[in-house]
Amino acid sequence: MTAFDPDIALFTSSQARAIDRRAIDELGLPGFELMTRAAAAAFAMLRRRWPSAHRLRVVCGAGNNGGDGYLVARDALASGLAVDVVALGTPTGDDARRARDAFEAVSGSVGSLSAWRELPAADLVVDAIYGIGLNRAPEGEAREAIEAIHALGAPVLALDVPSGLSADTGARPGVAVRAEATATFIVRKRGLYTYESEVAGDIELHTLDLPYGILELPDARLLVPGGLPPRPLDSHKGANGHILAIGGDHGTGGAIRMAAEAALRTGAGLVSVATREENVLAMNAARPELMARGVNGPQALQPMLDKASVLALGPGLGQGAWGHALWTTALDAGLPTVLDADGLNLLTAESRELPARTVLTPHPGEAARLLGVATPDVQADRFAAARELARRHRAVVVLKGHGSLIASPKGEVSVCPWGNPGMASGGMGDTLTGIVAGLLGQGCDPYEAACLGVGLHARAADIAARAGQRGMLAGDLLDPLRRLVNGGDA
Secondary structure, three states: OOOOOOOOEEEOHHHHHHHHHHHHHOOOOOHHHHHHHHHHHHHHHHHHHOOOOOEEEEEEOOOHHHHHHHHHHHHHHHOOOEEEEEEOOOOOOHHHHHHHHHHHHOOOOEEEHHHHHHOOOOOEEEEEOOOOOOOOOOOHHHHHHHHHHHHHOOOEEEEOOOOOOOOOOOOOOOOOOOOOEEEEEOOEEHHHHOOOHHHHOEEEEEOOOOOHHHOOOOOEEEOOOOOOOOOOOOOOHHHHOEEEEEOOOOOOHHHHHHHHHHHHHHOOOEEEEEEOHHHHHHHHHHOOOOEEEEOOOHHHHHHHHHHOOEEEEOOOOOOOHHHHHHHHHHHHOOOOEEEOOHHHHHHHHOOOOOOOOEEEOOOHHHHHHHHOOOHHHHHHOHHHHHHHHHHHHOOEEEEOOOOOEEEOOOOOEEEOOOOOHHHOOOOHHHHHHHHHHHHHHOOOOHHHHHHHHHHHHHHHHHHHHHHOOOOOOHHHHHHHHHHHHOOOOO
């Protein structure tokens, strides 16, 4: 038995192929048997999700994914559905050829893409063009077929991975099938959960009854819901961390206030704010629980550092002389630190050793600057970028975005399956900084704090979005955050 949960384990395409090969070589399962099981699972899913669908259009590529498609078409035809198969070339492997023969043996008819417009309207399309075997833009007939699927407007069931989506990175180098649902086989592919993976729709894993022992260690994992345990009855504020939030240059006091308040709502015992003097009155009036103090430089900051246990450094800090002086002094203190926003921009300009317990929370643009590459390079392989940042800075890294990644210096990666487009508004990153800092203050190690914090942040946003994604504010996350961190449900 494996020591991990296959339902949250994520694998690369090369790992998935190796597991297929192990099933064939070690368990004696013929490739065609695996193909038959995959098709049966996909067809059962199809009937469950679209019970009224009568006419299917199955688009088959030349590889094994196409073989899966031919067998889905065979099963559909045997069940009395009308089926049109569009073949993009002749099957190239023995199993795929056998699958096409099996479809034709039940009087199935295979057509070409050129006859697409002559086919009757379909209730549902099955995408069996590429599966996990593509990491480049679809070309030729494959690209034309994907565009034709889009034009048809019918719902799509993708087999294993939507064609055109990278199973490894979640990137779409060119056109890609936009599926309503994806049936993925044996193991979950990591590219289905980050960046542009929304084209996969709802994802269902079908293990095809393979034993856990055939699986290897996963490349990454999905986060699971979590909170903090109840506090002991004799708990006191000093036992739950003293967070010092540093930032809020002229005109950006709101950023550091949001980070500080999020730390409080996550359960930090004390939160102080080192900011510009002009921000103090407003903070004290709006949130008196925050201990805000105006600081004009390192000397004024030092007494606050002496009392703190964790730093939230960067929101609204700026990159001028004031911000740089506070940034340097704060990092020299060696305290556990969450570094975000201008804290990261200053690190780009001046590379330096970070405290031993540091969490970096870059968005793709900030990650690109830290790595010295372009933003599209980061997005082209988010897993590699997050791991390299963690290795280079010897820190835990949260690479934000759809399917946020949390990477440790040891190479561990977790993927957040929650969140929504309503989070694309000012202050969301500041709130995350405060949440992670608050968890560090309550005794979580950096990787645990980052994983739990990212999950709480995204789940709170999903609750807040029930009132609508557009117009959602970072402050809207605080009430659901408080419920979630205490173990409440969504």
